[in-house]
Amino acid sequence: MAIAQAAFDVEAATRAYLATVSGAARIRSDAYFEGGYWLTLWGALISIGVAYLFLRMGWAARLSAWAQRQTGGRMFLATALFLLVFSLLTAVIELPWQAYTGYFREHQYGMSNQTLGEWLVEMLKGAAISLPITALAIAALFIGVRRSPKRWWAYGAAGTAVVMSFFIAAGPVFIEPLFNTYKPMPASPLQAQILSMARANGVPAHDVLVVDASKQTKRISANVAGLGPTTRVALNDNLLATKDDAGTLSVMGHELGHYVLGHVVVLILSFVVLITLAFLVVSVAVPALIRRNPAWGIKDIGDPGAFAVWSIVFSVFFLLLTPVTNSLIRFNEHQADIFGLNAARAPDGFARSALRLGAYRKLEPGPIEEAIFYDHPSGATRIRMAMQWKSEHLNEPGVR
Template identity: 45%
Template sequence: MEFLIAAVSTPVNFDAATATDAYIATMDAAARARSDAYFEGGYWLIPVNLIAGLAMAGLLLQTGFSKGLRDRVQGLVRSKSLTVALYAAIYTIVTTLILFPLTLWQGYFREHAYGLSTMSLGGWLNEQAIGLVTGVIMAAIFLTIFYLVLGLARRAWWIWGAGVSVILLAVAIFISPVYIDPLFNEYQPMEEGELRDDILALADANGIPADNVYVFDVSRQSNRITANVNGLFGTTRIALSDTLIDNTDPDEVLAVMGHEMGHYALNHLWEMFIIFAVVLAIGFAFTDRLFAFVNGRFGKSWGVSGISDIAGLPLLAACLSVYFFIATPVFNTVIRTNEAEADIFGLNAAREPDGFATAALRLASYRKIDPGRWEEFIFFDHPSGRARIAMSMQWKAGQLALGAQDQTPELRLDRARAISDALVEGPETRQE
């Protein structure tokens, strides 16, 4: 370790690769093994969730449940839209219950096994109930509109369906900060002080229309650090978790907030709307073909007349899930590219390369820090910890070469070691 520190002790000899290795080397082998095990376990959950979803769809169709539900709902209401809405609500409840054992293991027991959750079982179940209620309402609204478009557009439904889906997504993002997020967390104005002033100054310098900063209580759910600049059309809000404030230093907070502001300033949300529309159009076209193929062979026994029949929703969802599974590396690459752009924006905005580097180390509690090239391409929707630290050190090297007065060659290896020690000991959990 001593030779690594010595190698980066002067501006003239500052080497980004050596500095990156110095930061990575502070991570204890035990902490790294636990982080790798958690993240790599997520690789297997992708096909497991796909298989579970396909099995559930087969169960609902093969047993005649979907057909029977449609027929019963049609007997209660005459309106086709009400039929879809009621079917969607019941379908959401039933599928949630079927998959609940897997959800419980993934969302509660697995998170506790790796020391990432702070919730009691009762608290977790309460949030699941809230999520189910909101999910039922949103599914009923979305699917009613979606099936209306599907019936009207007929063969071109996959194009119109993608457009309508993006519009509904925009509406959800618009209302989320005001009506949905507060259901799960309490948002309070950040206490006045130097850090709050620095965040607002950073926002003002980068065109973020916000005059306040909000703190939300992630600590009641998890010990992860997070932040966001969220909202549309006047609902834009700067928010950061209490875990970010309580467990990191000010330069790390500013580095993280610079990244989040980058998403807003670079118009990533609008960019993702366009990409999402294209992705969905392709996915719906794929689903249209696959649905026709499968339903042509089994539709008569399932009682599904075609893709516009609400009884075929399990098959439609299954086809779409196959598409998203196949295209996982593509989606991850699109998101990862945006995240990398926000990273470099944040470095230029906040000018805290070491804060960014140690923040990346903190994320290593649940993200593998140094994956292989193909591993990162397939499974990572954010740049890896090594990639982020390397970017921050390359930025720092460039600034030192330019003679930037606000940058020094010293590394925060003391803080990096403290982060590693905390990961080895395991985060304390707080029960509600």
């Protein structure tokens, strides 16, 4: 065994896989992903600019006063109404940007299968679902700001955890079926292997669902989503269409890893910590900005119109924390990769899946680039990990 392992060159095997994506395909993938760095910056700047426009032109103050008149001064309702109208107006202003990033650019790089009409309908559906819930949640937060000026941030953090848990639990049952059709995967050796792998790792899966994601995108994906009784195992039809059973098993092993390792709870708690820090920054920065800009016409941090100021502070905060949030997610993805390799025992399938993801993720970034901009390990990192795993399990039965 030691001789066989010594004969396997991890780096050479990694380079051989990476060399299969070259020329125009590599250039296209790099350009698509690198462009995303700028999209993050420009998206934040546009959100900040729109919020500042509402403040500078006095629209936020006038909209706040209008909402309070319409609701008879009942501040919870006034805040919710303000947020609904404000969100709709900003969405209209930002629509060209959203259309570019979500539709035209995706078609430019051959990633989307949607027509413009289909994309618009889905965007409207998403807004119809998220806006009312978000407006009510933020209105409740503003009530806490007004009633408990010193402790609202703690109540807000707890509320954020509840809202995030609700969306994660409700998503697979009530939300995702509004956008896609989920059907049981037909009985096959692959289905049996996925279910066996799930049962062997304590995942309560009795079925595997296939989602028709190909009507929207060319991306491959899978997930173990939900919380408690809403948990379900699913993969998309693009992944199934690869006809690469070992690759599909490696992806499913990765997704099962997220469930077994409790990553949903870990990420909820991690982001609640970041939200708490953001609230603390808001509690200092928003009143200071309001005091320094009386022309905005915003009374205080609890004024519905102050949400425009909140959104600026939040945008700056999370833009600066991009490396932190990416690293939190990437660490969990790395753990799931290791779990998937051990569960599926398909290092070459794993490497082939990493290459497929490389169609829209730059395969070989520099170390600093990967640390700042990647919320998943890069293709090169994943393939090298798979080849290292393979080198440690050469000639063992069941390795694919």
